Amino acid sequence: MLYLDNSATTPILPEVREQMFTYLENEYGNPSGKYYKLATDSKQAVKKAREHICKLFNSTENEIVFTSGSTESNNMIIKGVADYYAKKGKHIITSKAEHVSVLDVCIFLEKKGFEITYLDVDSYGRVNPNDLELAIRDDTILISIIWANNETGSLNDISTLSTIAQQKNVLFHTDATQAVGKIEINWAKIPGVGFLSASAHKVFGPKGIGISIIREDEYKQSIPFTPLIHGGGQENNMRSGTYAVHNIVGFGEAAKLANERLIQNSEQMKLLESSLTQILKNKFNDHISFNSDDKKKIPGVVNVRFIGVNNEILLKKLAPIIAASSGSACSSSKPSHVLQAMGFSLKEVRESIRFSLSPYQSLKEMKVFEQL
Numbered sequence: 001m002l003y004l005d006n007s008a009t010t011p012i013l014p015e016v017r018e019q020m021f022t023y024l025e026n027e028y029g030n031p032s033g034k035y036y037k038l039a040t041d042s043k044q045a046v047k048k049a050r051e052h053i054c055k056l057f058n059s060t061e062n063e064i065v066f067t068s069g070s071t072e073s074n075n076m077i078i079k080g081v082a083d084y085y086a087k088k089g090k091h092i093i094t095s096k097a098e099h100v101s102v103l104d105v106c107i108f109l110e111k112k113g114f115e116i117t118y119l120d121v122d123s124y125g126r127v128n129p130n131d132l133e134l135a136i137r138d139d140t141i142l143i144s145i146i147w148a149n150n151e152t153g154s155l156n157d158i159s160t161l162s163t164i165a166q167q168k169n170v171l172f173h174t175d176a177t178q179a180v181g182k183i184e185i186n187w188a189k190i191p192g193v194g195f196l197s198a199s200a201h202k203v204f205g206p207k208g209i210g211i212s213i214i215r216e217d218e219y220k221q222s223i224p225f226t227p228l229i230h231g232g233g234q235e236n237n238m239r240s241g242t243y244a245v246h247n248i249v250g251f252g253e254a255a256k257l258a259n260e261r262l263i264q265n266s267e268q269m270k271l272l273e274s275s276l277t278q279i280l281k282n283k284f285n286d287h288i289s290f291n292s293d294d295k296k297k298i299p300g301v302v303n304v305r306f307i308g309v310n311n312e313i314l315l316k317k318l319a320p321i322i323a324a325s326s327g328s329a330c331s332s333s334k335p336s337h338v339l340q341a342m343g344f345s346l347k348e349v350r351e352s353i354r355f356s357l358s359p360y361q362s363l364k365e366m367k368v369f370e371q372l
Helices: 014-025 037-057 070-084 100-111 129-135 158-167 245-260 262-287 311-318 337-341 363-371
Strands: 064-067 091-095 115-119 140-144 171-175 195-199 210-214 288-290 301-306 352-356
Touching: 014 245, 037 064, 037 245, 064 070, 070 100, 070 140, 070 171, 070 195, 070 210, 091 100, 100 115, 115 129, 129 158, 158 171, 245 262, 262 288, 262 301, 262 363, 311 352
Parallel strands: 091 115, 091 140, 140 171, 171 195
Antiparallel strands: 064 210, 195 210, 288 301, 301 352
């Protein structure tokens, strides 16, 4: 089977798995312990992993907060900011094409008295900076805009959007889960971004571990918010809980490899995407149309509509030879809200499939489509 659902999750690289085993089998100490070797070894392993992650994002070590994944990171930031700054205002801005872990939090907050503005997106799922600027009010406390869309791969102009927020003195959060490892993310060059979410299992690391990056000011003070999880004081009191050392080590190694291989991985995925797109065009001609843009996107995501064919039926028929999806794994039972926000009819949405590639695949493997 050719696995083309890498936007849902990626396999763990052998190098990552090897590093993790050490902290599952032998080095099982709690890094919050003191003095004895099992504890200090684990503490050092967490520190080393944090350093690797910092290099991938060009952030400082103190700005990295470990979580269980991007879903927790998104919840932690949005709920935490909402609670901490509620006296200042109760208006939050997001887009209609966000991941459900952002949208569902916003729906939850609406029930708590917050007002949410859901920005429209263009035909490729991008937010118009002018729309954002017009939506900001005196009581706006947070803007949350996805960096790379998980269904189409489209990139929002986070630099411009966050600069608008910074000029208006509004906190800005971005879910960068799909962008990590595919494009350069230089934390130092996007000062308007106060919060960022990412997850290891989208960059060939383990599931169950992610990060929030929390901006520090020139005095090394983090942007304050109300923690989602209390009890223990880990992560500078921003997220409590015993460290999942093996997962953190795995994320660190995956980040190290993603940083070292960023350019070559990106080029390989561009090559694979071009090949797959051409094969599909040659094979199906006018019976398909592409929902993804071919510019301003992360490489390796192809969202295509098979005209007149129900996507669930097609996916079931393909399953023995090709693994793909109809959209986000977190909302797989529902028609894509992203494509609907982009202007597609429900019929068109139900004819659309997402193929997401891996840099560790080959051009030869794409030829399986020629056999369909």
